[in-house]
Amino acid sequence: MSEEEFYVLAASSVGIFLFWVPWIRDIMVIYDRRGRYAGIAAFFAPFFALGILFLVLRNFASLDVRNNPVYIVFYMAFGLAWCGLMTKCFSFLGLDFRHDVAEQDNYAADVAISGAVLGSMLCFSGGNIGDGPGWWVVFFCAAVATVVWMLVWVVIDQVNGVCEAITVDQDLATGVRFAGFLVASGLVFGRAMAGNWVSAAATWTDFWRVSAPLGVLVVVALLLDRLFCLSKEVPRQNVFVAGFLPAGIYIFLSAYYVLRLGAW
Amino acid sequence: MDEQLTYGEQLFVDWAPDESVWTPWAKPVLFNSPALSKKGLFSPSAVEGIPELETFANPTGRVVIVDLPGVNSVRAAVTLAGLGYRPVPLYNGCEGPSAVIPVRELMDAVEGATAQIKDRGLSFNAPPAFLLDSRRMSGFPAFGNFDNRWLIFPQDFPSGNLLLSKGFSEVVLVSLPDGAVQKDLAHVLLRWKESGLAVKFFSFATQDALPLNVPRSAQYKLFFYRALAKLGLHPNSAGGFGDVIATPSETSHGGYG
Numbered sequence: 103m104s105e106e107e108f109y110v111l112a113a114s115s116v117g118i119f120l121f122w123v124p125w126i127r128d129i130m131v132i133y134d135r136r137g138r139y140a141g142i143a144a145f146f147a148p149f150f151a152l153g154i155l156f157l158v159l160r161n162f163a164s165l166d167v168r169n170n171p172v173y174i175v176f177y178m179a180f181g182l183a184w185c186g187l188m189t190k191c192f193s194f195l196g197l198d199f200r201h202d203v204a205e206q207d208n209y210a211a212d213v214a215i216s217g218a219v220l221g222s223m224l225c226f227s228g229g230n231i232g233d234g235p236g237w238w239v240v241f242f243c244a245a246v247a248t249v250v251w252m253l254v255w256v257v258i259d260q261v262n263g264v265c266e267a268i269t270v271d272q273d274l275a276t277g278v279r280f281a282g283f284l285v286a287s288g289l290v291f292g293r294a295m296a297g298n299w300v301s302a303a304a305t306w307t308d309f310w311r312v313s314a315p316l317g318v319l320v321v322v323a324l325l326l327d328r329l330f331c332l333s334k335e336v337p338r339q340n341v342f343v344a345g346f347l348p349a350g351i352y353i354f355l356s357a358y359y360v361l362r363l364g365a366w
Numbered sequence: 367m368d369e370q371l372t373y374g375e376q377l378f379v380d381w382a383p384d385e386s387v388w389t390p391w392a393k394p395v396l397f398n399s400p401a402l403s404k405k406g407l408f409s410p411s412a413v414e415g416i417p418e419l420e421t422f423a424n425p426t427g428r429v430v431i432v433d434l435p436g437v438n439s440v441r442a443a444v445t446l447a448g449l450g451y452r453p454v455p456l457y458n459g460c461e462g463p464s465a466v467i468p469v470r471e472l473m474d475a476v477e478g479a480t481a482q483i484k485d486r487g488l489s490f491n492a493p494p495a496f497l498l499d500s501r502r503m504s505g506f507p508a509f510g511n512f513d514n515r516w517l518i519f520p521q522d523f524p525s526g527n528l529l530l531s532k533g534f535s536e537v538v539l540v541s542l543p544d545g546a547v548q549k550d551l552a553h554v555l556l557r558w559k560e561s562g563l564a565v566k567f568f569s570f571a572t573q574d575a576l577p578l579n580v581p582r583s584a585q586y587k588l589f590f591y592r593a594l595a596k597l598g599l600h601p602n603s604a605g606g607f608g609d610v611i612a613t614p615s616e617t618s619h620g621g622y623g
């Protein structure tokens with residue numbers, strides 16, 4: 103491990119402490135209204151996300167990483183810190199973990215934020231797939247994928263007010279559906295970043311080529327959000343029909359697309 | 367189960383019983399204060415109501431937001447509970463040393479009014495009267511102060527759709543001066559108005575509910591409004607707001623010499 107990588111590892115460790123300790127503390131410490139257990143999904147999400155990253159590193163990273171425990175730990179720490187940083191960004195996108203989940207005990211936000219954690223980790227994981235010259239390639243790929251993923255989030259939210267339906271209406275169906283979309287889009291953007299490093303320009307071109315079909319999923323999501331919008335007649339949607347079913351379809355379609363693409 | 371509750375937790379349950387429809391929105395922060403962990407630290411006395419609000423009878427279809435300073439908010443709660451409304455405490459600032467907003471009197475009043483609220487035997491579905499402290503963003507925090515200023519957001523209230531679906535048709539704001547709308551509350555009232563609820567204010571002068579014109583902020587429905595608004599406030603580790611503003615260390619290397 104080079105001196106530069108050592109500093110990245112140190113910074114990642116600080117990031118993990120700064121971002122994830124308050125996350126766990128907020129779930130455990132903030133005074134609960136009895137009988138409500140929002141936060142369970144958010145509690146396990148980072149562990150699950152870390153598991154995904156581990157599997158990617160062990161199976162799809164460059165050979166010198168996948169067979170070296172030190173580099174596995176290095177990239178897992180990097181990924182966890184990255185994902186933690188993204189959780190701080192979520193509040194600027196309309197989902198505030200502390201306010202919505204820890205304080206308001208909002209199940210819809212719990213599920214949606216958990217989906218966002220997984221989605222952001224999928225974006226990061228994609229940058230680890232294939233051969234590359236170093237950690238900064240992973241950083242570049244993760245940054246591009248995550249920023250575009252967040253832009254899509256903002257578009258979906260701004261058109262139909264999804265985050266308001268989750269945080270103000272506390273509609274669990276919308277939370278599940280949006281979580282499904284964030285995971286599905288994270289999967290496609292992550293895959294779009296997979297591959298052996300050639301150049302930033304080539305990565306950029308590949309990214310748009312591979313992720314372009316996600317536009318179809320965005321249109322479907324916009325239509326379904328409009329179809330399942332809330333009103334005084336229907337202040338809460340059916341969780342299966344408007345939540346799990348669309349979320350399952352999103353994830354199935356994106357997984358099918360990624361599998362159909364095959365190796366990078 | 368109740369035997370395991372601290373005194374403060376028991377007070378909270380008396381204000382916001384588990385069975386009440388509005389309990390998910392009640393804020394336990396003030397009740398969770400260490401000062402309220404044991405009975406007898408304060409000497410609470412019964413709280414007098416606000417007689418002008420007694421014209422507010424017949425709460426069917428009406429939601430009330432009380433945005434009055436400190437103890438007056440609790441006084442309004444006592445009166446409104448007598449008329450059939452269920453007070454829902456939304457006080458979200460903690461108590462602390464050198465607090466920017468003094469809350470000891472408010473806590474004393476909340477404790478004193480607890481029996482009055484509980485004895486009303488209010489229905490769990492009774493129309494809500496959401497209680498706010500209009501001083502929530504007052505004061506000038508300085509280094510070493512306990513900054514317990516707080517804001518409310520649309521997420522702290524039920525949605526307009528939910529209120530309409532439960533048969534509510536109007537919202538009445540009780541504030542001073544008559545009809546004064548704080549910026550943070552405007553975000554809530556505008557959403558409710560857009561949903562189809564009639565938004566009114568209570569006039570202490572005429573003792574009647576009159577239509578309210580809610581000012582529209584440029585940040586209304588801005589997707590990062592909440593994150594932006596929270597910058598500069600100090601969250602408390604146990605929930606809500608309130609933390610000491612760190613004093614810059616005298617031995618820091620930030621200056622010359």
